[in-house]
Amino acid sequence: MHTKPNMANNLMMELEGGYNPISDRIITMRINAKPNVLNIVQIYAPTAKAPDSVIDAFYESLVAALGKIPKREVTIILGDWNAKVGNTTNDDHIRSTVGRFGLGDRNDRGQRLIEFCIEMNLCITNTQFQHHPRRLYTWTSPGGRYKNQIDYILVGSRWKSSVRNVKTYPGAECGSDHRLLIMKFALRLKAPKKPAKFILRSLEPSEQLTFKTTVDNRLSNISKPTEDANASWICLKKHICETLDSIKTTKKDSNIKRKTKSWLADDTWEMIQKCTEERMKGLQQDNLLLKLPRPHYILP
Numbered sequence: 001m002h003t004k005p006n007m008a009n010n011l012m013m014e015l016e017g018g019y020n021p022i023s024d025r026i027i028t029m030r031i032n033a034k035p036n037v038l039n040i041v042q043i044y045a046p047t048a049k050a051p052d053s054v055i056d057a058f059y060e061s062l063v064a065a066l067g068k069i070p071k072r073e074v075t076i077i078l079g080d081w082n083a084k085v086g087n088t089t090n091d092d093h094i095r096s097t098v099g100r101f102g103l104g105d106r107n108d109r110g111q112r113l114i115e116f117c118i119e120m121n122l123c124i125t126n127t128q129f130q131h132h133p134r135r136l137y138t139w140t141s142p143g144g145r146y147k148n149q150i151d152y153i154l155v156g157s158r159w160k161s162s163v164r165n166v167k168t169y170p171g172a173e174c175g176s177d178h179r180l181l182i183m184k185f186a187l188r189l190k191a192p193k194k195p196a197k198f199i200l201r202s203l204e205p206s207e208q209l210t211f212k213t214t215v216d217n218r219l220s221n222i223s224k225p226t227e228d229a230n231a232s233w234i235c236l237k238k239h240i241c242e243t244l245d246s247i248k249t250t251k252k253d254s255n256i257k258r259k260t261k262s263w264l265a266d267d268t269w270e271m272i273q274k275c276t277e278e279r280m281k282g283l284q285q286d287n288l289l290l291k292l293p294r295p296h297y298i299l300p
Contacts, residue, residue, distance in 0.1 A: 022065050025058055035189060039069050043079035048109055055109070059116055066120060074162075074187065077122070077154040080139075080178065083109035084148055088127050094118060096157055099128035103136040103149040113152070122154045125166045125183055135167040138179050153183045162187050207247050214243045 017030035017037070025045065031038040043062065046054045062077075069075050086106030088098040097117045117124060126136070126149065138151035153166060164184040172180040203211060218239040 020065075023061055026062055026065055028065055028069075033074075036187060037070075037073040039073055039075040041065065041075065041077040043077065043081070045079070045081045045083065045109070047082045048107065055112065059112070062116075063120065071156075074159055075156060076183075076185070078152070078181075078183075080151050081109070081113055082150055083107065083113045083152075084150060085110040085114060085124060085127060085152070096123065096160075098124050099126075101130045101136065102127040103133060117154060121157050123157050123160045123163075125153045125155055125160075125163050126151075126181075128160075128163065129166055131167050134170050138168055138181055140177055140179070142177065151178060151181050153181065155185075159185075159187070203247075210247055211243055214246070215239055218243070 017032045019027060019029040021027045025043060027042050029040045029042070031040065041062075046058055066075065066077075084104050084107045085098060085102045086104050088102035089100055091098050091102075094114065097114060114124075116122075126138075133147075137147040137149050139148050140146070155163060162185055164186050166181070166183045168179040168181050170179055174180050219236075222235070
């Protein structure tokens with residue numbers, strides 16, 4: 001009965017790259033996932049009643065924490081932002097930051113969150129997918145009278161295309177007035193282009209003489225040799241490379257014909273060749289017969 005939980009715990013112990021409690025409102029966790037490292041930043045923002053100085057300190061601490069994470073790694077920031085981004089239907093000028101499906105009315109804390117996302121090049125994933133309102137709001141007041149969207153999941157704009165879906169699950173029992181918010185994330189990586197391969201070949205005897213003569217002429221034309229060893233090496237390297245390019249000492253791999261092992265025996269190829277020749281002779285004879293004049297018959 002305890003096999004699966006133990007397996008999950010062992011897997012997390014292998015993947016976990018460590019966690020760092022920044023403050024009582026921010027904690028980061030690094031997971032050695034494949035094919036890319038995953039960083040999860042869990043936050044709890046000050047409420048709307050908190051003074052601006054507390055809000056400023058929170059965002060400054062968050063910016064400092066994100067600055068320590070390499071840009072090439074995937075970073076997901078999630079938690080209770082205590083902010084309402086509100087309806088985003090008419091926010092075409094910041095469409096890369098918010099989608100078209102925000103919920104409710106925007107407040108000052110929501111505007112501050114949007115400004116933070118624009119500054120850090122982040123995307124608010126909650127607003128990217130169209131769902132029923134019950135799948136959008138994340139908090140319900142006691143008694144269920146008020147419902148707001150104040151929990152958000154942010155990802156870098158670079159990874160926006162990897163987010164498949166984000167929605168809440170109202171029926172999940174979390175023991176909280178917040179709804180369970182889940183994001184489906186499938187990382188998409190573009191395959192790197194393989195550089196063109198070049199195969200070096202030895203110089204032919206005639207090319208060796210051309211190479212030596214050309215390099216000697218180039219070096220003899222230098223009026224004032226420099227005493228700087230580094231500059232002399234750069235000059236010599238330049239003349240050698242230009243000379244090699246002129247006599248084409250490199251060829252693309254695709255231009256070199258490689259001998260492939262035949263999958264048929266030589267006598268089989270000879271029989272195929274003979275059959276082909278006989279067939280061509282037969283076709284030529286048929287063409288000659290077609291060109292002969294047809295006999296005319298005179299009826300009595």
